Amino acid sequence: MAKVTASVPVLDPPAWALAQRALLDLLDEGRRLFSSRYTEPDGSLRYTGRLSSRDGADDFFEPFFNWPQLYLLGGADDLLEVCARHWHGVTAQMTALGMFADEFEIGYDWFHQGESLLFTYFLTAADPAAWTERARRFADLYLDPAKGNYDPGRRIIKAPHNGSRGAREGVADSPAYPWTEAEAAQYGYPLDWLLPPGTPVPPLAEDPRLGAEMQRRLGRGDAVGNLSVAGLVANAYLATGEERYAAWLRDYVGAWRRRAEDNGGIVPDNVGPDGVVGSLLDGRWYGGHYGWSWPHGLYSIGQAAAAGALSAALATGDDGYLGFVRSTLDAVIERGVKLPFDECDSANQGRWRAHLGPDVAVPTLLVPYRHSDKGWFDHNPIQTSVPLALWHHTGAPEDRARLDTLRAAAGYDWATVRPFRDKEEAGHEEPWYAYLRGDNPDYPERILAAAHAQARRRVALLLANAGRDLPEEDIHLWQNVNPVVTEALVQLMWGGPQVIYNGGLQQARVRYFDARRRRPGVPDQVAALVSAIEPEATVVTLVNLSATEDRTIVVQGGAFGEHEIVTATATGLDPAAPAWTGRHTEYVHHEPAVAAAEHPVGGPHLTVELPAGTTVTLTLRLRLRARRPSYRAPWEVSESSI
Template identity: 85%
Template sequence: MTSPARRPPVVTASVPVIEPPAWALSQRALLDLLDSGWRLFADRYTRPDGSLRYTGRLSTRDGADDFFEPFFNWPQLYLLGGADDLLPACAHHWHGVVAQMTELGMFADEFEIGYDWFHQGESLLFTYFLTAADPAAWADRATRFADLYLGPANYDAARRIIKAPHNGSGGAREGVSDTPAYPWTEAEAAQYGYPLDWLLPPDAPVPPLADDPRLGAEMRERLGRGDAAGNLSVAGLVCNAYLVSGDERYAAWLREYVGAWQRRAQDNGGVIPDNVGLDGVVGSQLDGRWYGGHYGWTWPHGMYSVGQATAVGALSAALATRDDGYLDLVRSLLDAIIGLGVKLPFSQSDSANQGRWRAHLGSDVDTPTLLVPYRHSDKGWFDYNPIQTSVPFALWHHTGAAEDRARLDALRAATGYDWATVRPFRDKEEAGHEEPWYAYLCGDNPDYPQQILAAAHAQARRRIALLLANADRDLPEEAIHLWQNVNPVVTEALAQLMWGGPQVIYNGGLQQARVRYFDAVRRRPGVPDQVAALVSAIEPEATVVTLVNLSATDDRVLVVQAGAFGEHEIVTATATGAEPGWTGRDTEYIHHEPVPSSTELAVNGPHLTVELPAGTTVTLTLRLRLRAYQPSYRQPWE
């Protein structure tokens, strides 16, 4: 069922904004801070053509993602309500970086020639958000890029596999490196170990990197061909094309490809295998092992990369086909890994990602908590870390199902630290605060909006300071991660509070949201100027949204959309109101307390128009029917 084309019902706010809420003032101040931040980054780090200031070359297949990641959430900021000129600035930088990558030999026809999807998924977030922000301008690219994976250059339809872990505009790209040995450094080997670790006996001396069979011909033959679980992130690219076009070909491909991986997981006891040979058989290139594939269970990141790719694949298929059966791929994986957990202080774990989790846990690093294994090899499960909550949270956000909420509640009960604690850290995903947000949504973390906004202010200011301190550096190739580390646009807090949605799954996901907003006057995505929004509940039967017009002189009109893609139906909306007369007479010395009222409106569609006269606020309680309509990037007036 497509969303109905009709004029949305109208709610007019009448509650006066006498004392502006602290969260609303902080939210608008953050939007202003981020606006100054992206302009500063563009001025100090980019050239007139939009590309990044970089004079070096790229010596491996790696690196293209690092040129896109500094911009990935800039169009997301525009979608939230960023400045009008941010959208053309984003397009300018996208084109500049694509030309830069083409000149450096990494791209052809505006798309990566061939690399793994742990990295391609990261860089393509920029394209996905641009497509959502300006569908008409990006539709041709969205479909052209997805079509790379519907044909035989990358995809074997008979065996339902993508034919190599490295793939792209050049088709299936054999091998994992253009050098005789994979360029793995000694520091990386010490942190993550080696692929194909079973090729050397446990007591064998470690050969030089250039002569190590685990990094040379064996790796090229065993890991450089056939499908890998990380390729499930291609589903985000294909779903992006579906959202902009509505073409059923893309939904059909998602059914076929994600469905094939789901059957492989079922045959493996619920845990998704990480490799499929060119013959379509799991383990055929790894002497029968279901683990050990490229960016899979053994090396280098395990559950961190496999879990995100699985979530991207299953959520994309469920969104496009409106069949939540694909989500069992994520459920079975989570339940299996959680079932292997132990309670142990993180400081005593064998984690390969100490820095990330120590920042996340802070003073609780010595507190016994649930740790789950991230990796598996011939020696069994190892590399114990806290579970990455973004994956089970994204699952529950999509379904609203009791079983998926129960999993989150059980994880919360099993941790030894307080989920309500907000720590002002940054991680690569521009996320990591799902736990205190969930506590807020459960009703027992009431100060979360102010705390997460304060953390976002602190992080943005820190990055601006780092941006300025490093602006004159001529970066060598090994230092190009600086750009994403000083990206001053921080959007996790805004996505949570304004949209009621988690930050996008970083390795190639699409945005989730209970509600989005459109400026009805300027006909563009995002809240109008001086409007703040807070989602305080995201249950289908009671999604609660407060809108505040901080301007005391100017009226605002916006459209509230149910879902990131207009996929939900607003069945009814109950709006707070107030009787007129709160100002009292001009001869009085104080205002009167507003007399509250409420009205319920039948909506029965994905959109609701909200009029916000100057200095007014309204709280809407929306009863939703989830996934009632075909998801689409269509805007309300189309």
């Protein structure tokens, strides 16, 4: 493995490095507090109620989803064991509540399962030896037709609700879907065409939009949300390297790719049990379960499509799968309008008002998130995480141009950082992109300040709500007070966006391993900043803040070692210049004379020696996705290319 040794002294520790290390310490304190106040000794959450519908299991896993991600970044050594204890405790809790069998959800939609499984994916990445058997077993629920979920002939998952007991017909265990009046007011009704305009709203059990017709039309066949299953299968591929997982992704994601091509580039949201789009909805390509008409539209479809396409591209090396995500995005962007958010028909006011702040009154590009018989509706700013994930993966000019077009059409400044939280523990892709484009230079300090504020707010809320016996309708509290906020760290340390929340896998330009302790993450007192992510110039600065202890770090190309580091140009002291310390009889130090030297690497890993109190800036030239992706640690990786 190629090696670089840092030599430039840390005389004035960068503000971002100090804030980053302080944030890591704060998150560690916060997660310990959460465990002590909200969980039992076996790791389960303190909850004495029951779950009255198919919904809810995801809410027990989501409070922990990014804890193993924090470990991968460089969190405390004991965090890995703590994460495993919580996973096992909550899994047993869900089994006792009748939601799980064989450690996996019995059957529910993948908008929700994708959220809860992020916890499993990060655990598998952090400790593949312990989690590979589960990764294989869970993915085989979909590869093995005998498990009852997948029809390989029609290339469909056989129901929107699916899991360890196979395809689970229907969308509820009650005669009518438990849709509340508040939800109906916010999102409307599924199958709204079944009730003629002007018809009085019938009682819930008699409403065809929520009763037997919904069970029959939306409870069978494939749904676009099932594309998130690709993350589960790609997780098994990364853990095992078995080609059969890549082959399944080719077949299943490829089938959705062709359906989008046949639908003018827009991915449809439903496929009947016969394999035909719209066969249960009188020919409509829209109107399916968690699809274009109800409830979230592009918000859920975009994430599922991106999770599916990026998983297939990662495992197969074929970026052609991204085409239907691009064409779907472009279709809604083309139908956008420019007006103030205050004047639009958004169904998700709270989320976007937090995102936009005072700019809600400024005209900006708003795109339609939903479509029904009445046309396109429910206008919002585009969720930037999806187009940014495409560009991050490809680095392609067309994907950058899409982001630049969206930025130019926005009525608000993409460089603005607001300390809000959203459900995805993300939402700051726009100012990060502005930073990477070179015109938001103080972003690292501002996003770290926002992360500190959010973590401290959640600690305060955590303490204020501790001890409550939560009713079922309030179980979202746990994820709302999760004090582990990782978006800033992922962006700055790994040069990657926060994971796509509804079932994606982590993206990163680089990751780190502590060479001496043989574990993932940066060593203690080491800070890292990625300031550019171009393939020809991915720029990483490493700082050893300890003035007395040496550190050794392995820099990996990509989240899964998929990028080859061709060369590394490293800063160092000019050996011809006088020593920066000067003589002991002098009253001041000399300004360090810094030079740069290029080092050949030719592999996915580079060892960096960081003597006490030193820093180095590496300019890495990468070949993106040149190698087979894997969860293997640097000391386990073979030298085979993809």
